[in-house]
Amino acid sequence: MSNTEQDKQRTEQVEEDDEPDDWDKRIFSTGCSDENAKLNDCFFEKKDWRACKDE
Known part of the structure; x- marks a missing residue:
């Protein structure tokens, strides 16, 4: 498989993931x-759920 074909497949996979x-x-x-x-x-910022209790 060429790089172009792989890139196309990756793009198609990303487009499918956009659906909720x-x-x-x-x-x-x-x-x-x-x-x-x-x-x-x-x-994501603190990497600790305990630090996010107020959220």
Whole structure:
């Protein structure tokens, strides 16, 4: 397989991942998406869930 074919397959895989999955749909439908985003951002910065209790 050439590099061009591999690049095309990777692009197709990324495009398929753009669809929200069941988990995303539940988070958005319950209205918890803002809180979830804040918690994920905090964890990304601090790498410790305990430090993110206020989020």
